[in-house]
């Protein structure tokens with residue numbers, strides 16, 4: 001029997017054991033995995049910050065406008081794009097079966113505007129397309145935003161993580177790769193070995209800026225992953241769709257994806273099956289252990305243990321809830337620290353920057369009307385960049401320090417909680433995180449990277465008709481003043497927007513750490529309680545049938561464990 005067939009057999013056996021243990025959820029997972037392995041499907045998750053063009057890129061790769069773009073996505077819904085005879089879509093809501101939906105109606109379910117806070121309870125969306133690229137077994141996973149899958153707090157998204165086989169990381173040139181994006185890649189590397197890096201929206205910058213951004217990303221990423229990384233593919237999803245022709249690195253990107261399908265498909269699928277066998281096997285072992293314990297020890301003891309578990313669980317829920325206000329206070333404190341810094345920076349730098357800009361605009365040689373306006377706006381951007389970048393770079397160390405301070409306080413509260421939980425008997429066997437703080441992000445080890453300057457859409461690109469007419473028709477002195485005012489406002493806008501970034505990045509990162517931590521604890525809790533409860537119920541029934549029944553049940557459980565040890 002080939003290795004692949006052996007794997008499939010193991011999955012089927014595992015599914016059978018799960019059914020014998022009355023765990024239909026695990027059996028379903030094993031079957032789904034077996035089906036995927038038999039069809040040779042593998043999942044490439046498209047990850048990156050919002051608005052980097054992830055959905056547009058996937059659409060361009062399958063040459064159809066299938067996935068909604070340009071909307072704020074619902075952060076808890078991932079969309080899988082897989083091969084099918086024709087374009088269609090289906091979705092599943094919590095507690096119900098798959099239902100067909102029209103492609104046009106997808107935004108109703110996956111965009112935050114139309115489905116705020118996922119009030120429609122969507123847990124999975126699948127879209128089918130006949131695109132040749134997908135015939136290879138490749139499936140795309142369109143994720144909503146930065147780390148939404150890998151740091152997700154919603155169970156449905158979290159459950160998806162073990163299924164991901166490779167990551168297509170999408171970032172941009174303006175701004176270039178950020179510290180948060182580098183963190184995300186580092187985080188994903190715990191689950192995934194295969195990365196493809198794409199710099200999208202290459203059309204928005206000059207070739208030189210694009211190369212610089214790609215080199216910079218490679219440097220940062222290879223440092224973070226502690227290994228050399230593949231080339232970065234510089235593409236434009238927009239160009240690909242608009243022109244109908246591949247431009248820049250597009251052909252190479254497609255080749256890479258195809259070679260992934262040809263060269264690594266088996267390996268990726270096998271890896272997914274092995275991960276699944278380990279993961280599901282461990283869960284089944286827990287169930288067996290709980291059932292055995294419930295059969296061996298007096299029922300009252302098990303009941304007491306479950307009560308203690310419930311108390312511990314309430315305790316944990318309460319403690320997590322109490323973390324809320326502490327956390328909010330921390331956020332407020334951070335907010336005011338950085339607000340002061342920001343105000344001081346703006347007050348210090350803006351008058352000087354505006355003066356520099358005025359001087360430069362007045363010195364612009366021989367330009368008039370709209371050309372002058374465009375040149376003035378370009379200068380405003382340069383002046384803002386020149387003043388903001390050094391400040392942003394200085395902010396990196398400070399941001400890291402503030403973040404570390406906040407997370408240390410936060411971690412010490414959580415560690416107290418963990419210690420308290422572990423000291424209660426009920427929790428002694430629960431796989432709680434050892435101690436928070438060994439987490440890269442929480443330890444504050446991860447760096448902030450503000451090397452880039454956030455570009456704010458320049459009003460020079462699109463000048464309202466009246467303004468344009470004014471620039472053309474008004475006397476030169478008047479035009480100059482109007483243009484100076486506009487350029488100065490633009491400069492201020494960029495300085496302020498960039499100054500806000502520091503504070504927002506830190507807050508965002510704290511929020512992520514908190515959610516990750518909470519979901520870890522909640523997940524551990526839920527699994528253990530469920531297994532204990534089920535063990536107790538089974539034990540009750542079997543004990544009612546007498547000693548012999550108990551002995552037979554123990555022997556059966558032992559047999560199942562041995563079967564399990566053979567396959568997973």
Ligand SMILES: Nc1nc2c(ncn2[C@@H]2O[C@H](COP(=O)(O)OP(=O)(O)O)[C@@H](O)[C@H]2O)c(=O)[nH]1
Nearest residue numbers: 050051052053054055056069070201236237238
């Ligand atoms: N100029 C340019 N715009 C793009 C490109 N790709 C996507 N966009 C635009 O960027 C916005 C966000 O794209 P979307 O695919 O929704 O980003 P996502 O949030 O990462 O999935 C949309 O308005 C797209 O039209 C590109 O290559 N060039």
Ligand SMILES: [Mg+2]
Nearest residue numbers: 054055069073
């Ligand atoms: Mg999207």
